[in-house]
Amino acid sequence: IGEIQRFIRDDGTMKVSRSLKEMNQKIRRERDAKTKETGREPTVNELAEALGLTPEEVVFATEAGRHLSSLHETVYE
Amino acid sequence: MTNEMSITFSAVSENEAFARVSVGAFVSQLDPTMDEVTEIKTVISESVTNAIIHGYNENPAGNITISAWLEDGLVTLTITDEGKGMQNVDEAREPLFTSRPELERSGMGFTIMENFMDEVAVHSVPEKGTTIYMKKHVAKSKAHCS
Amino acid sequence: MTNEMSITFSAVSENEAFARVSVGAFVSQLDPTMDEVTEIKTVISESVTNAIIHGYNENPAGNITISAWLEDGLVTLTITDEGKGMQNVDEAREPLFTSRPELERSGMGFTIMENFMDEVAVHSVPEKGTTIYMKKHVAKSKAHCS
Numbered sequence: 452i453g454e455i456q457r458f459i460r461d462d463g464t465m466k467v468s469r470s471l472k473e474m475n476q477k478i479r480r481e482r483d484a485k486t487k488e489t490g491r492e493p494t495v496n497e498l499a500e501a502l503g504l505t506p507e508e509v510v511f512a513t514e515a516g517r518h519l520s521s522l523h524e525t526v527y528e
Numbered sequence: 529m530t531n532e533m534s535i536t537f538s539a540v541s542e543n544e545a546f547a548r549v550s551v552g553a554f555v556s557q558l559d560p561t562m563d564e565v566t567e568i569k570t571v572i573s574e575s576v577t578n579a580i581i582h583g584y585n586e587n588p589a590g591n592i593t594i595s596a597w598l599e600d601g602l603v604t605l606t607i608t609d610e611g612k613g614m615q616n617v618d619e620a621r622e623p624l625f626t627s628r629p630e631l632e633r634s635g636m637g638f639t640i641m642e643n644f645m646d647e648v649a650v651h652s653v654p655e656k657g658t659t660i661y662m663k664k665h666v667a668k669s670k671a672h673c674s
Numbered sequence: 675m676t677n678e679m680s681i682t683f684s685a686v687s688e689n690e691a692f693a694r695v696s697v698g699a700f701v702s703q704l705d706p707t708m709d710e711v712t713e714i715k716t717v718i719s720e721s722v723t724n725a726i727i728h729g730y731n732e733n734p735a736g737n738i739t740i741s742a743w744l745e746d747g748l749v750t751l752t753i754t755d756e757g758k759g760m761q762n763v764d765e766a767r768e769p770l771f772t773s774r775p776e777l778e779r780s781g782m783g784f785t786i787m788e789n790f791m792d793e794v795a796v797h798s799v800p801e802k803g804t805t806i807y808m809k810k811h812v813a814k815s816k817a818h819c820s
């Protein structure tokens with residue numbers, strides 16, 4: 452429990468769509484930093500370890516920029 | 529809206545995180561809160577771990593199937609294994625009961641499921657397997673936030 | 675290591691994100707790069723969209739099944755629909771070919787699959803359905819999950 456919560460402003464009532472977006476931004480920043488540092492693209496595990504997430508959570512969060520948001524718009528508009 | 533999916537995977541602990549995230553991604557269609565998704569993922573962990581350890585005795589040849597249905601604000605989940613089943617479901621559901629104390633199991637898996645879900649039903653047949661049915665209402669506030 | 679899973683879901687566009695996340699999360703066990711995950715997710719989008727639009731003509735009663743196998747550094751995927759199938763697979767696979775120009779389809783779905791995957795095979799029977807088989811080598815560095 453709580454692997455995600457550590458990453459957001461400690462508010463469990465936040466919609467998951469929004470917190471995934473925030474997590475996605477952290478992942479993107481870490482990815483850029485690691486690429487600069489090592490001169491190659493990090494693997495999913497390397498990113499996950501650096502951020503204290505599981506690799507699966509990293510994959511989930513990186514979807515947030517794209518489909519989950521547009522999806523909510525279709526479901527709830 | 530209604531929607532459904534099912535996932536089937538080998539009974540190995542590596543797949544627990546896959547199962548958590550897949551169900552989490554599916555349920556996200558209802559626009560739940562973080563807490564609601566975390567509760568659902570926790571319940572998936574508990575039931576998948578039970579299937580692996582108790583149902584299949586960690587035999588990776590076993591398969592676990594999770595089905596999920598969504599209808600407005602309601603998630604229905606089933607987790608099924610074809611493992612060894614239970615003789616006495618009522619006893620198994622008691623807080624702190626574990627048949628595997630040597631593994632340092634907490635005996636709190638079913639209690640966690642009951643706490644985080646609105647309904648939990650267990651159907652189990654010895655030597656045939658176990659199905660857990662669960663329901664949870666999510667996204668009570670229709671507030672749209674993205 | 676070897677590992678396998680399959681997911682089945684209603685042929686509605688809402689499930690495209692679920693399919694992308696599930697397959698991407700499963701494949702993450704091989705420790706791919708983010709680019710490799712993005713390529714695999716893109717291929718899932720293209721094939722799931724094809725099944726929904728072309729296979730099922732957007733009839734939500736249709737089901738789509740994706741299976742994934744992992745072995746060291748290799749992902750094998752199949753995407754199956756039981757929709758209307760294709761008369762001429764070779765023509766369908768040509769870049770820019772689309773049978774639905776009125777939907778502003780690009781006709782590039784199969785070309786994208788061929789570019790991002792190491793192998794693509796298509797099995798299709800008119801009025802029966804379509805299965806796409808694909809293989810991709812990932813994580814050239816080191817494949818494992820612990």
Ligand SMILES: Nc1ncnc2c1ncn2[C@@H]1O[C@H](COP(=O)(O)OP(=O)(O)O)[C@@H](O)[C@H]1O
Binds near residue numbers: 579584633
């Ligand atoms: N899928 C299953 N197949 C067989 N037995 C099970 C299954 N799930 C739970 N059980 C039984 O129920 C007991 C209680 O489960 P749980 O509350 O999760 O505690 P724990 O897993 O810590 O033992 C287990 O010890 C086991 O005997």
Ligand SMILES: Nc1ncnc2c1ncn2[C@@H]1O[C@H](COP(=O)(O)OP(=O)(O)O)[C@@H](O)[C@H]1O
Binds near residue numbers: 720724728755766783
């Ligand atoms: N699952 C499917 N079932 C039936 N026909 C399909 C399927 N996938 C692809 N096709 C056919 O192949 C053509 C080319 O597909 P694609 O390259 O993805 O282009 P597009 O989707 O833009 O038309 C489609 O227009 C359709 O005629």
Ligand SMILES: [Mg+2]
Binds near residue numbers: 574578635636637638
């Ligand atoms: Mg347990």
Ligand SMILES: [Mg+2]
Binds near residue numbers: 723724779782783784
């Ligand atoms: Mg296409």
